[in-house]
Amino acid sequence: MNRKMIQPIRIMGSKFFTGAFRSKMLKVFGSAVLCGLVCSPASMAANDDPPFLPAQVRAVSTVPSNGDVNPYGVAFVPPGFPAGGAINPGDILVSNFNNSMNLQGTGTTIVDVPPTQPVFQYFGGTAPLGLTTALNVLTKGFVLVGNFPSTDGTCQNSSAGSILVIDKNGNLVSTITDPLIQGPWDSALFDEFGSAKFFVANGLNGTVVRIDLAVGKSGVSVKKITQIASTYTSQCDPVTFVDAPTGLVYNPFKDVLYVTSTADNAVYAVYGAAERTHDAGRGMLIYTDPKHLHGPLGLAMAPNGDLLTSNNDAINSDPNQPSEIVEFTIEGQFVKEISMDPAQGGSFGLAVQAMGKRAQFAAVDDATNLFLIWTFKFPW
Numbered sequence: 001m002n003r004k005m006i007q008p009i010r011i012m013g014s015k016f017f018t019g020a021f022r023s024k025m026l027k028v029f030g031s032a033v034l035c036g037l038v039c040s041p042a043s044m045a046a047n048d049d050p051p052f053l054p055a056q057v058r059a060v061s062t063v064p065s066n067g068d069v070n071p072y073g074v075a076f077v078p079p080g081f082p083a084g085g086a087i088n089p090g091d092i093l094v095s096n097f098n099n100s101m102n103l104q105g106t107g108t109t110i111v112d113v114p115p116t117q118p119v120f121q122y123f124g125g126t127a128p129l130g131l132t133t134a135l136n137v138l139t140k141g142f143v144l145v146g147n148f149p150s151t152d153g154t155c156q157n158s159s160a161g162s163i164l165v166i167d168k169n170g171n172l173v174s175t176i177t178d179p180l181i182q183g184p185w186d187s188a189l190f191d192e193f194g195s196a197k198f199f200v201a202n203g204l205n206g207t208v209v210r211i212d213l214a215v216g217k218s219g220v221s222v223k224k225i226t227q228i229a230s231t232y233t234s235q236c237d238p239v240t241f242v243d244a245p246t247g248l249v250y251n252p253f254k255d256v257l258y259v260t261s262t263a264d265n266a267v268y269a270v271y272g273a274a275e276r277t278h279d280a281g282r283g284m285l286i287y288t289d290p291k292h293l294h295g296p297l298g299l300a301m302a303p304n305g306d307l308l309t310s311n312n313d314a315i316n317s318d319p320n321q322p323s324e325i326v327e328f329t330i331e332g333q334f335v336k337e338i339s340m341d342p343a344q345g346g347s348f349g350l351a352v353q354a355m356g357k358r359a360q361f362a363a364v365d366d367a368t369n370l371f372l373i374w375t376f377k378f379p380w
Contacts, residue, residue: 058373060113062364064121067100068107071364071371073135073145074298074349078191082141085168086122090115092362093122094349094371095131095145097241098153104241105130105150105158110143110166113371123170130161133246133298133349134187134200140215141168146184148203148241155236158183160204163211165220173219180209180225186298188248188257190274195223197274199257201245206234208245208259210273228276229283233263239345240295240314247299247309250274258330259283260296260309265316267296267309269330287332294318297347298363302327303354306335310347310363323347325363341367 062071073095081089091114096107108129112122123143125131134146143166150158161183163176183203190197198211208229214221234244243263250257250273257273260266261282270276270283287293287307295315300308306327313322323346327335340347346367353360361374 058375059370060119060373061369062094062096062111062119062371063369064096064109064111064124066109066121066124068096068098068109069100069102069369070096070098070104070107070366071369072097072349072366073110073131073133073186074351074362074364074371075135075137075143076351076353076360076362077137078139079355080139081137082168085141086170087112087143087168088114092351092360092371092373093135093137093143094364095133095135097130097132097148097366099127101153103150103153105148105153105155107131110135110145110170113373123166123172125164125172129164130158131164132161132185132203134163134184135349136187136189136198138189138196138215138220139191139193140217142166142173142215142220144187144189144198144220146187146200148183148185150241154238155203155242158204158241163198163200176211176220176222178222178225180207180227182207183242183244185242185244186246186248188250190250190252196220197250199228199248199250199273201248201259203234203242203244203246206230206232206244206261208232208248208257208270210276226277227279228257228273229259229268229270229280231281232259232261232268235263237314240312243295243312243315246297249299249301249307251301257283258286258299258301258307260299262295262297262312262315265290265293265295267293267299267307267328267332286330287328289326289328289334290316292321292324292326292328292334292337294321294324296326298350300350300352302352302361303359305330308350308352310340310350312348313344317344319344323365323367325350340365340372343367 185203247260295312
């Protein structure tokens, strides 16, 4: 979003559980959360459970040396990612949509946030690009990122863009273009190692496509591209650049793709997404909530199976609920919300990774060009 720039500050300080195991474990996790809030000190001292409180939130600036701002996409580098490159498993990548003049659709950089080391620029492309929330990492050693370029910072003068394929050292390997790729605004990845299903939400025309990829040691090639959803409202916006289908989460166990439609202030489910050969329209409406949704944007799935969405605050605006991240069930029940920033329009890209005994929740605050990371330990 094109907000007034605030000087960045520094504050020191998706692999998910599945099926019945996940449900059982998250009941334990939920009980631990509840006890952490309401149990007495005496009852807590009566057992030897580990503490619930997460590590201090880590906040880092996403502004690289060229001055790019407006962080959008967030992606964890997964386990098994090849060693010997610039990025490593456990790192988190963040893409920038604006350049140093704060013009939307002109950012060219991706920064890497290692677990303990300083942030550094992993990739720098040739302008104009406008790197979007469509950011994912393939286990074979490649990064996929969408670009939605504009010549003057407005959606009215934007072009269809493409998908960039970048290697582990930050080198551009190839570019994916197709008439069905129209302003790749966000994405979801189902990585099958030698192949992948890459779902892309298009900002220019309100469609969602599935790109079937072949993935090898030397690069990525397209097997086919299929439009699987459409008719989501898509409109240019002077503040948010575009209001269109944005966040995508694919659940391979249910074969369903969840889609946030910002301008429609709603979340949909597209069933049979992995092999669908025809357009499902919007799919099934699963969540609409004028009290808590304010233009849903980025989307992620929590370890308990709930969905998390950021909001752009330009749609159904409420100044008393700025920059909210909303948690809701896949059945469409509101669970909880938190604010990322006291100003509106700060929340956008977000991601969750659960591994072993811990989970990490990472989200951008693009009102301040900060990236926030919370680390939680599961109580077992």
